[in-house]
Amino acid sequence: MTTISPTSVSSPNATAAVDPLARRRFFGITIGLLLVNFDATVLNVALPRIGADLHSSPAALPWTADSYTVVVSGLLLAAGALADRLGSRRVFRAALLTFAVFSILCALAPNAGTLIAGRALLGLSAAGLMPASLALLRVLYPDPARRVRAVGSWAAVTTLGLAAGPGFGGLLLGIDSPDAWRLIFLVNPPFALLGFILIRGIGEPERGPSHRIDLAGLLLSIAGLGCAAFGLIESASAGWTNPTVLVALVISVAAFVALAFVERRAAAPALPPVLFSLGRVRTALGSALLTNFLWYGLWFLLAIWLQSVRHLSPLEAGLFFVPATLPMSGVPPLVTRAVGRFGARPVMLSGFATYVVAAILFVAVGTHSPLWVYIVGALLFSLAAVQVVPAITSELSLAAPARYAATGQGALYAARQAGSALGVAVVSAVGVTNLRGAAVVLLIGAALALVLVACGGRDGRER
Helix, strand or coil: CCCCCHHHCCCHHHHHHHHHHHHHHHHHHHHHHHHHHHHHHCCCCCHHHHHHHHCCCCCCCCHHHHHHHHHHHHHHHHHHHHHHHHCHHHHHHHHHHHHHHHHHHHHCCCCHHHHHHHHHHHHHHHHHHHHHHHHHHHHHCCCHHHHHHHHHHHHHHHHHHHHHHHHHHHHHHCCCCCCHHHHHHHCHHHHHHHHHHHCCCCCCCCCCCCCCCCHHHHHHHHHHHHHHHHHHHHHHHHCCCCHHHHHHHHHHHHHHHHHHHHHHHCCCCCCCHHHHCCHHHHHHHHHHHHHHHHHHHHHHHHHHHHHHCCCCCHHHHHHHCHHHHCHHHHHHHHHHHHHHHHCHHHHHHHHHHHHHHHHHHHHHHCCCCCHHHHHHHHHHHHHHHHHHHHHHHHHHHHHCCHHHHHHHHHHHHHHHHHHHHHHHHHHHHHCCCCHHHHHHHHHHHHHHHHHHHHHCCCCCCCC
16 A cells, blocks of 8 residues: 555545645646656757757767667666655656756757767656656555546656657757757756646655665666667667677676576565566566557657658658647547556557557558658557557556555666667668668567557556
8 A cells, every 4th residue: 555645645525625736746747757758759850950060970979869768778777666765756856856957968068978978867867757757646646546547647648748859859940040959958947847846745655665775686777778778779870780789788688687686586676576577567568668669669760761761851850740749639538538447458459459550551651652641650650659658557557566666667667768779779770761661560569569468467456
C-alpha cells in the first residue's frame, strides 16, 4: 500500500475540495515529462542549422542530439532505484531545477563541444524526472481506478512531447536567424520552474525496504544501458563492424550478465529480481521497447527522408509532423476509459495492430506518392502510440509493487530509450533514403509486438 504524507490525505467528503489541488499537481508532474520527451525529438530538424552556426564537423553533429539519449538511457534504472531510496519528490524537484539550468547552458553554447556537454547534462536531469514522475502519481491517485485514468492522460501528454518536437522545432527555425535554434532550449526553463511550483506539497511515495545504496548494481546498470545506447547510435554512422561499436556492445552484454549475478546476491538490490520475475512487468517492458522502436524509428526516418529525398525545408519538414499530434488531443480520454473497462492488454493489442496497418501503408506507397499519404501514415503511427503508451504505463503501474514504483518506471523508460536507440540504428542500417525497406523492418517489429502482448505473462497483481 502506498504511504502518503498528511498533506496528501483527504476524507471522502473533501474530494471536491482536493480535486483542484490534485489537478494542479498532476499538471506539474506532466510538465516534467513533456519537457523530457520534447527535447528527445526537437533537435532532429535543427541539426543542419546547428552544424552551420557552430561549424560542427559531420562526425560530431549527430552527438548534439544523441548525447542526450545515451545519458538518459544509461541512468534511467539507476535514477529509478535512487528515487525509491532517496524520495521521488526530492529527486523530481531537483531534476526540474537542473533541467532549467542546463537548458540555458545549451542555449548559450559557443561551440559544438559545449552543446554536446550541455545536452549530456540535460540527459542527467531527464533521467531523474522520468521514473520519479509515476511514483508521484501513485501518491496523487492511490485508488487504482482513478490512477489508471490519470496515468493514461499523463502518458498521452508525454507522448505529445515526442510528436510535437519536430513541428515546434521547425516553426522556431522559420525565424530568419542563424541563432534561431537556441530558442529551442530557452522554451524549457519557464516550464520547468512552473512544474517545480505546481507540485509543491505533494507527498512522498513509500520508499524501498532499505536506504542502503546498491552501488555495484547501479554502476553495472549504467554501464550496460549506456554502452548499449552508445553502440546502437554509433552503429548508425560507423557501421555494425566498427571496433568501437563492437566493444561498446560487448561491454553492455557483459555488464548485464554481471548485473543479473550481483542483484541475486545483493542485500538491497537496486534492481530487485522480484520485480522482473512478474510476467506482466516483463510484457510491459518488451512492449515499451517495441513501441519506441517503431515510433521513434519512423520519426527519425521521416525527419531526414523528407529533407534529403523530398527536398523539404526544415520548416516544411517540421510542419509535416503537426497533423500527427492530433490524436493526442481527443484520443487519450477514450484510451483511459478503454483501459479502465477492458484492461490494458486489449488496448495494447489494438495499438500494435494500428502500427501494423500503418507500416503496411508505408511499404505499399514507396517513395513518390503525394505527401498527404505519408501524413496519413504518420497520423496512424501516432494513433497507435497514443493507445500503446498509456496502456503500457497503466499496466506497469498496477503490476509493480508499490515500494518499487520508481524502479519499475525507470526500467520502463530504459526499455523505451533502448527501443528508440535501436530504431534509429536499424533504420540507419537499412538506409534513411530507403523508405520501403525501413517500413518492412518496422512491420516486422509491429508483428513481433502483437505476438508478445498476445502471449505475454498475466501474473503480477498490484501490491
